[in-house]
Amino acid sequence: MKFDKEKMRLYAITDRHWLNGRSLREVVKESLDGGVTFLQLRDKNSDDETFLQEAAELQKLCRDYKVPLIINDNVEIALKMNADGVHVGQSDMEAGAVREKLGPDKILGVSARTVEQALLAQERGADYLGVGAVFATGSKADAAELPHETLKAICEAVSIPVVAIGGITAENISQLKGTGICGVAVISAIYAQNNIKEAAEELKEAVDKIVL
Numbered sequence: 583m584k585f586d587k588e589k590m591r592l593y594a595i596t597d598r599h600w601l602n603g604r605s606l607r608e609v610v611k612e613s614l615d616g617g618v619t620f621l622q623l624r625d626k627n628s629d630d631e632t633f634l635q636e637a638a639e640l641q642k643l644c645r646d647y648k649v650p651l652i653i654n655d656n657v658e659i660a661l662k663m664n665a666d667g668v669h670v671g672q673s674d675m676e677a678g679a680v681r682e683k684l685g686p687d688k689i690l691g692v693s694a695r696t697v698e699q700a701l702l703a704q705e706r707g708a709d710y711l712g713v714g715a716v717f718a719t720g721s722k723a724d725a726a727e728l729p730h731e732t733l734k735a736i737c738e739a740v741s742i743p744v745v746a747i748g749g750i751t752a753e754n755i756s757q758l759k760g761t762g763i764c765g766v767a768v769i770s771a772i773y774a775q776n777n778i779k780e781a782a783e784e785l786k787e788a789v790d791k792i793v794l
């Protein structure tokens with residue numbers, strides 16, 4: 583699927599921790615029904631076979647909704663299943679090497695916490711940046727909080743879209759107004775909620791108010 587900045591508004595990231603007996607497909611479908619516009623499969627614990635199975639199921643679903651499916655960390659799996667793209671952090675495979683493997687048409691997302699990292703990622707072929715953690719988060723043990731001034735400085739320095747990530751909720755999202763972000767990436771504000779569809783709808787409404 584071709585990369586479209588408009589699709590970055592509500593970026594949901596999966597987390598099996600919140601399934602409570604439901605299937606990943608079921609919860610992702612609810613979130614897509616609620617207006618999720620971009621999806622990342624993030625599963626640090628499953629073996630490659632399970633991961634591939636999950637990915638194939640989500641790929642079918644995402645295609646029905648015309649939502650890009652991004653694979654966290656694992657470039658080989660993304661290539662094997664012909665995913666729409668990959669997201670890598672600063673401790674994963676280097677962005678330029680990922681771009682070489684992916685070719686020019688797949689979506690490459692890179693995490694950045696400084697202007698320097700952001701500019702380098704852009705130069706090495708990133709299509710978008712994930713910048714955080716903009717609030718305290720319980721979803722990633724090693725995520726450190728980042729001042730909103732740094733988020734704004736990164737948005738001003740690069741020409742590619744930036745999504746904020748980390749501890750974002752429908753209540754605190756308004757604090758990110760004016761930073762220049764194109765959207766928000768969330769786990770718990772959608773998948774830890776009792777009513778996933780309603781949670782996604784509420785977030786989508788909140789993000790539409792702050793993203794131009």
Ligand SMILES: Cc1ncc(COP(=O)(O)OP(=O)(O)O)c(N)n1
Nearest residue numbers: 655669670671672693712713747767
């Ligand atoms: C959209 C988005 N932004 C940032 C991250 C974090 O990536 P990374 O730093 O590689 O950490 P892990 O997700 O791999 O734990 C992300 N996944 N998505």
Ligand SMILES: Cc1nc(C(=O)O)sc1CCOP(=O)(O)O
Nearest residue numbers: 714715719721748749768769770
């Ligand atoms: C996957 C991830 N990356 C982060 C970063 O700061 O790079 S924070 C994070 C977890 C986001 O989950 P929640 O929306 O539940 O806070």
Ligand SMILES: [Mg+2]
Nearest residue numbers: 655670671674
């Ligand atoms: Mg990573």
